[in-house]
Amino acid sequence: MSTLDARQPAGVIHDIGYQRYTGPRLGRRHIVGALYLHGVRTAFGLGRSAKAKIFPWLIVGVVGVVAAVLTAIRAQTGTAPLSYGEFPEVLSVLIIFFCAIVAPELASRDLHSGVLPLYLARPLRRGDYAMAKLAALVSATFLLLAGPLTVIFAGAAFTVDGIGAVWDEFGDYLGGVAYAAVHALVFCVVALLVASLVRRRAVAAGAVVGAFLLTTPVVGVLAVLPSRDASQLAGLASPVTLVSGIGDWAFEPGGEVAIGPYGPVYAVVALGLVATGVLLLLARYRKVASQ
Template sequence: MSTETTQIHNIGYRKYDGQRLGRAYARRSLFSQSLRGSYGLGRSAKSKVLPMILFGVMCVPAAIIVAVAVATKAKALPLDYTQYAIVTQAIIGLYLAAQAPQSVSRDLRFKSIPLYFSRPIERVDYVLAKYAAMASALFALTATPIVILYIGGLLAKLDFADQTKGFGQGLVSVALLSLLFSGIALVVAALTPRRGFGVAAVIAVLTITYGAVSTVQAIAFSQGATGAVSWLGLFSPITLIGGVQTAFLGATSDFPGGVGPGAGVGVVYLLVVLALIAGSYAVLMRRYRKVGL
């Protein structure tokens, strides 16, 4: 006869009676984790190499400009605050191409989106956190050199009012650029779980479009169609930002012949930029309605 008996073991399960931090905390945590991940923080050493190199490369020209301005006692900085991001657009494109897919493609590839939504977090929280984190990371990348230029301008004893005005215009410019570029890059990256495809697509959208638009603008200008130059700038993210700067932030146009949009066309530029930002958010929401199931 079997002498085995059933035993009940107390394995120590206890009811959680701590504070339930809820949805807002989950959203903030996802934002923080995504922002840190954009610079490789909290990840492997290999993940930190590229974003930190790009951050350094972004800041080095500003430091050189400051050193030259202070050493030569220049009367003005050789590069306007609003032009810095335009000049360094290739670095911005590489940064987004590397980090936007990393932010969203891994979740898509490993099908971890439903795990996020099993917590007290909604689709809108995920999209807002990812968008805000990418835009904040890009703003840090683009605003830091402008801060260096501003400090250098003050050290060079340039006019305080002029430098402060230019500094403010530069910050507004890169804030708008960060929202626009981050939205576009995240949309492109979210369309594929393959990180390599996402990298190539982001580069194509942000960089190749600028080359194509600039070429067509140069052809139009050489043919005397100067009126078309401003309108052509609507078809590239970087020329959109350049047009808004020229129309509203006192920037010098980098369009062929210096033909930039006036206030009237500038309103169209601004509306297109705002529409693209809102559209990027809407596309991301639609995308994660499907993959979150």
């Protein structure tokens, strides 16, 4: 090698102004909170393109219009067309489609783009990611139902006479909100678990819808069996009718005929479904992180 070549530098370091971060490091709890907040915003398309906002806000608009119509009818006639407990049940199909669109956005997008190793780096744990996504989906679905229920209650409070009637109305409203929470929890656990198994969002959306709707014929077959117990327990075969059975037992007095004395069984099965779904979701992300 010549003397000239030996004197030439092997490389040059350019100072382009990068500085080390010297601020506070907020840690795991704040990371989970930020991930949860980002998930709620994603569910409603906030901070994203106009195309991403179309479907969630279309659902929000439809549910809001239904609530406004029910409030107007109550104000004009003095009679509620739907009880607070019946409101989430009537809108269950819309809830399914909302979950089918939002769950893949929260789960399948990150799986498809391969960014999970970045999320799951320390101090964020594997379970933190899954639970933050689930909490975001449950919160968004609950808000979708609880907001219109609050509008209905506010309108009803001005149409009843006396503070006692308002208090009774408030009790019914709390029952409806609790029933909406049951819908959100059961539906979202199933939807996010299914979406976490599929990397393509379109396929995941179809799989979520199928998980709910394809089990409905099974309920129909079991319901026509000659055994009375079998027909009363048929609703356990589908998440939709499972939640409906809980509503008949706990939130809609007088509706126990369809499920007979098996209301507590529906509640226990729903609790088991949620617990099993959460465990499988955590196991799924442990497997993804290890790949």
